Amino acid sequence: MNRYPLWKYLVIAFSLVIGVLYALPNLFGESPAVQVSAARSSVKVDLTTVTRVEQALAAQSIQPSLIQLEGNSVRARFENTDVQIKARDTIERTLNVDPANPGYVVALNLVPRTPAWMASLGASPMYLGLDLRGGVHFMLQVDMPAALQRKADVLAGDLRAALREKNVRHGGIQRNGQAIELRARDAATAQAVQAVIQDQFPDLQVVQAADGAEFRLSATIKPAAAITVQDQALKQNITTLHNRINELAVSEPVIQQQGTDRIVVQLPGVQDTAKAKDILGRTATLEVRLVDESSEGQAAEGGAGAVPFGSEKYLERDGRAVIVKREVLLTGENLTDAQAGFDDQQQPAVHLTLDSKGARVFRDVTRENVGKRMAIILFEKGKGEVVTAPVIRGEIGGGRVQISGSMNTVEASDTALLLRAGSLAAPMEIIEERTIGPSLGKENIARGFNSVIWGFLAVATFMCAYYMLFGVFSSLALGFNLVLLVAILSMLQATLTLPGMAAMALALGMAIDANVLINERVREELRNGSSPQTAINVGYDHAWGTILDSNITSLIAGVALLAFGSGPVRGFAVVHCIGILTSMFSAVVFSRGLVNLWYGRQKKLKSVSIGTVWRPDGDNAVAKAD
Numbered sequence: 001m002n003r004y005p006l007w008k009y010l011v012i013a014f015s016l017v018i019g020v021l022y023a024l025p026n027l028f029g030e031s032p033a034v035q036v037s038a039a040r041s042s043v044k045v046d047l048t049t050v051t052r053v054e055q056a057l058a059a060q061s062i063q064p065s066l067i068q069l070e071g072n073s074v075r076a077r078f079e080n081t082d083v084q085i086k087a088r089d090t091i092e093r094t095l096n097v098d099p100a101n102p103g104y105v106v107a108l109n110l111v112p113r114t115p116a117w118m119a120s121l122g123a124s125p126m127y128l129g130l131d132l133r134g135g136v137h138f139m140l141q142v143d144m145p146a147a148l149q150r151k152a153d154v155l156a157g158d159l160r161a162a163l164r165e166k167n168v169r170h171g172g173i174q175r176n177g178q179a180i181e182l183r184a185r186d187a188a189t190a191q192a193v194q195a196v197i198q199d200q201f202p203d204l205q206v207v208q209a210a211d212g213a214e215f216r217l218s219a220t221i222k223p224a225a226a227i228t229v230q231d232q233a234l235k236q237n238i239t240t241l242h243n244r245i246n247e248l249a250v251s252e253p254v255i256q257q258q259g260t261d262r263i264v265v266q267l268p269g270v271q272d273t274a275k276a277k278d279i280l281g282r283t284a285t286l287e288v289r290l291v292d293e294s295s296e297g298q299a300a301e302g303g304a305g306a307v308p309f310g311s312e313k314y315l316e317r318d319g320r321a322v323i324v325k326r327e328v329l330l331t332g333e334n335l336t337d338a339q340a341g342f343d344d345q346q347q348p349a350v351h352l353t354l355d356s357k358g359a360r361v362f363r364d365v366t367r368e369n370v371g372k373r374m375a376i377i378l379f380e381k382g383k384g385e386v387v388t389a390p391v392i393r394g395e396i397g398g399g400r401v402q403i404s405g406s407m408n409t410v411e412a413s414d415t416a417l418l419l420r421a422g423s424l425a426a427p428m429e430i431i432e433e434r435t436i437g438p439s440l441g442k443e444n445i446a447r448g449f450n451s452v453i454w455g456f457l458a459v460a461t462f463m464c465a466y467y468m469l470f471g472v473f474s475s476l477a478l479g480f481n482l483v484l485l486v487a488i489l490s491m492l493q494a495t496l497t498l499p500g501m502a503a504m505a506l507a508l509g510m511a512i513d514a515n516v517l518i519n520e521r522v523r524e525e526l527r528n529g530s531s532p533q534t535a536i537n538v539g540y541d542h543a544w545g546t547i548l549d550s551n552i553t554s555l556i557a558g559v560a561l562l563a564f565g566s567g568p569v570r571g572f573a574v575v576h577c578i579g580i581l582t583s584m585f586s587a588v589v590f591s592r593g594l595v596n597l598w599y600g601r602q603k604k605l606k607s608v609s610i611g612t613v614w615r616p617d618g619d620n621a622v623a624k625a626d
Helices: 006-027 047-059 081-095 116-120 144-165 187-200 223-247 273-280 295-301 356-368 409-421 438-491 498-527 532-564 568-599
Strands: 030-038 066-070 073-077 104-112 135-142 173-176 179-184 204-211 214-221 254-258 262-268 284-290 311-316 321-325 335-342 348-354 374-380 383-388 400-404 428-436 611-613 621-623
Touching: 006 116, 006 438, 006 568, 030 081, 047 066, 047 073, 047 081, 073 104, 081 104, 135 223, 135 273, 144 173, 144 179, 144 187, 144 214, 144 223, 144 356, 179 187, 187 204, 187 214, 214 223, 223 254, 223 262, 284 321, 284 356, 295 311, 295 321, 321 374, 335 409, 348 356, 348 409, 438 498, 438 568, 438 611, 498 532, 498 568, 532 568
Parallel strands: 311 383
Antiparallel strands: 030 073, 030 104, 066 073, 135 262, 135 428, 173 179, 179 214, 204 214, 254 262, 284 374, 311 321, 335 348, 348 400, 374 383, 611 621
16 A cells, blocks of 8 residues: 555655755855956967966966866866965966957856766756856946947948939938938939838938038938837847857856846856956957058058058958958948858858848949959957958859958857857947955855755754654655755756745745645544554545645746746746745655655554644544554
8 A cells, every 4th residue: 555666766766866966066166266268269278278377377386276178268276266366367467468468368267166077977066146156247338329320320321222223313421420311413313312212211211401402311210210229239239248258158147138228247256347347348240341452552551651541450360461441341230140161272261141231232342343352350359350351353142251361270160159249239338337256155155055954954843843753754855855956956057046045945845835734634544543554545645636736826926937027036936936846746756755665564553653643532642653
């Protein structure tokens, strides 16, 4: 009656082993570390960088706990934060000889102390939120007028191309603020311009006014379209920040919209505010321009003259100068994809895919400038670098462009990555910054840990005193539930915050309800005169329906919080929902497994240790095991 088949015990044992294995990494804590990553796509981080870091630390008699290459960064671990800061300064001086043009990002970080054999099995600690781990918090203001001006620039260029295709001659197009101004020589031309705008540019509204013998048309973005542009700019900035921060190995960053023009960025584990700003600024974009091949431009390129008016000087990766015109023919906004690969000569290259508008512009540019050089410039952190400056041999259509030059496979991969990450749709300004130190995080962790442990001990003490041996079984099931909850959160790599720890403490109180229901049902069967074995069997069976109903209603509330909440509310909801599921398994399956293991093999069982069984006739007895 009260015996589990072997496979059920094996399931319980397997769950217990897996739970302990994946929960243990959370007990090892974190080590202060210095993380070194590339500040530019042309800079490589490899084993040579590891050697340079080791030599720099050895020269200053700084002994790291461990130095290893992890992905695209080098991490050096240390025993305490004092040594960590000293090591950061040493590595910074060694790797970045020119502070004005650093090649590496040297940042403070925290890394887990999980043993290597556990890490090889995929066992990792939970991510800790900003309130527990410490880190940096930024509030960024998005420059929405700049986003609208950029959109107006794009529309002005598209309008110029559309009028050229329709053979409509006008007196010039220019952007004035967020408006596009156009001059027409006569009423017929003005009417033709309005027809083109109404047909191909539904986002623009036009106001026409006479200006002497000519007509002046002013096109502005419609209010509804302006709102759409602002929303898209905000979303693109959030996506760009996500891509850059994720690739820089910042664990579980929080990047979310706040209001209509603000973005909140939280980087747990990053203690250096200046480096965090540097991380946020690491966006790249692409510009296509024509090379200035005039005599003045060629002289400036050779270093024999000044840069001509209307041109700019940029350097290739090998240090050679290239003089390019200021006019931007194409930008990264028209880029839909960038992948690393190889060209026809099996040399590393980056393959770009343009949208329809970009493909049309690129086709026209290459058709009209055959025999001229075209420079593809990569802008990163405000500094431009010429990736390649090939000669245009013929018209290039289809929207597929290949960048090849003096780059290796790693540089091609990094360049493609930066281009995919994209550029910011609008400039941003940090209006609030806050650093939460690791000491405050440790204090919060200690308080949260104490609340969970003391809550567990209080519940276990009451259960053991009130239900005796069945209370012990219930307490063991509660401990198993806690281990299983932590293990699942660790396997999911969920982010634990203070609200999450509150949900964990609450889950313990809610989880014991199921055991209370089971124990009281067993007591009720004993009061009705059932034998101990029958009381155990019927008690578990009858309590299951009530346990299921109550947990489903709680789960519905948790799912609602998860679906409609945000930030700390979602963190609370995740732990709450997982805690409900683990409590059902631990209270019903695990605790009954213990009861069956203890009492199931006793055929002539006369009593069970479940505390005082109160009978209605007043003849009360303490039911104890023989």
